[in-house]
Amino acid sequence: MKKITTPLTDDIIADLSAGDQVSISGYLYTARDVAHKRLVDLLDEGKELPFNIEGSIIYYVGPSPSKPSAVVGSAGPTTSYRMDAYAERLMDVGMKGMIGKGKRADNVVQAMINYRAIYFAAIGGAAALIAKSIRSVEIVAYKDLGPESIRRMEVEDFRCVVINDISGKDLYEIGQSEYQIGPDKTN
Amino acid sequence: MREISITQIIEAVRKLCMDANYRLGEDVLGAFKRGLKTEESPNGKAIFEALLENAEIAKTEQVPMCQDTGITVVFLEVGQEVHITGGSLNDAINDGVRKGYEDGYLRKSICDPFTRINTNTNTPAVIITDIVDGDIFKITIAPKGGGSENMSRVTMLTPSGGKNAIMDFVVQRCQEAGSNPCPPVIVAVAIGGTPEKAAILAKRALLRDIGSENPDLELKEMESELLVRINNLGIGPQGLGGRNYALAVHIIKHPCHIATLPLAVNLCCHASRHKEMVL
Missing domain, CATH: 3.30.1330 (60s Ribosomal Protein L30; Chain: A;)
Structure with a gap:
């Protein structure tokens, strides 16, 4: 288990390889489909983003509403490919990490090599368990989007695994080829 | 002709929305336990363990097991001898969904397909009705993640x-x-x-x-x-x-x-x- 803290630096990222189990402490920013579109629209218009994206990790999540006694509702990752259309633009302005689930497009994997950024997966559907590692949450933009608004989450010992590293390796491909057998084998 | 009031239906749907999202079925939990035994990959074993722990937290703390509490698919089996009283059956189902998602702290995930503006109620539900013989009235709530x-x-x-x-x-x-x-x-x-x-x-x-x-x-x-x-x-x-x-x-x-x-x-x-x- 590798322990890392935010913001992410090139040194932290250079030390991470596909398959590494990672524990993250610090701050994550949440954004999913519509929030990504708005962020990229701002960049297109030459405007400032609503948070400091330099060295940041964006967590693809739309939490369920929190009960009055809790800091956050259930908060597991959503599928990442829907953010593929926006990921490179955000890497270009300093985003260094992404947390989601599922395979990324080839151009996003290549962009991670070019911009020295990293992609982690958290366990999709383990949302009540993942919420235990979230210490505080504040909405920083787009409150009108409800579950899709951008939040700043303080996390401690947030568990995930490295899927794509800066050498271009992909844990989904490595893992599957290790276990596939029989006539439907693809490689 | 058996009468069923919409107030009964609203309350049943409300409760089922919460139950479905908090409590994973025993059959699924059993499959996780079998998976934990048969899985060869260490990553895979760890995932089954996490899913069992997650289900336990959801049940104990009455929180949704997944933040995606789904589009609400409702299967209805309605006997042709049943008479619904007090209002519209479809409205009652949607009222129950709205209340269940609000009272149960479940995420509202339903939006306009073009504007992507959220309806903020998790309605309309997808209602699939079978008219059958007799006077049965059975509701199944099956939230489905995106x-x-x-x-x-x-x-x-x-x-x-x-x-x-x-x-x-x-x-x-x-x-x-x-x-x-x-x-x-x-x-x-x-x-x-x-x-x-x-x-x-x-x-x-x-x-x-x-x-x-x-x-x-x-x-x-x-x-x-x-x-x-x-x-x-x-x-x-x-x-x-x-x-x-x-x-x-x-x-x-x-x-x-x-x-x-x-x-x-x-x-x-x-x-x-x-x-x-x-x-």
């Missing part, structure tokens, strides 16, 4: 392709879906009918208990063969590699037109949620 719904497909095969084409399509669908639908998944397959009939039957096939036997011997054999082929792809829990991609394959078939061979594949994430109540 991630696995996105990986589901309906296709029209050529009849000459037969069973082999069906099996190949299902295996290829799983291969292409990979980690996206939150494996371990349940693979529901419906063969026949029309495109829309197949889609509904596949969704209904998800309601079957994991581990229950298909009474049709031919389909039972297809299920076993598909389960092996799918799991041999090696995609594993969460797509990280392993032996358990699918917990079960459930197949339904239905007669179709002499020119067609409709096929629907509905993948369901491991949060395979459904709760039912008979009023």
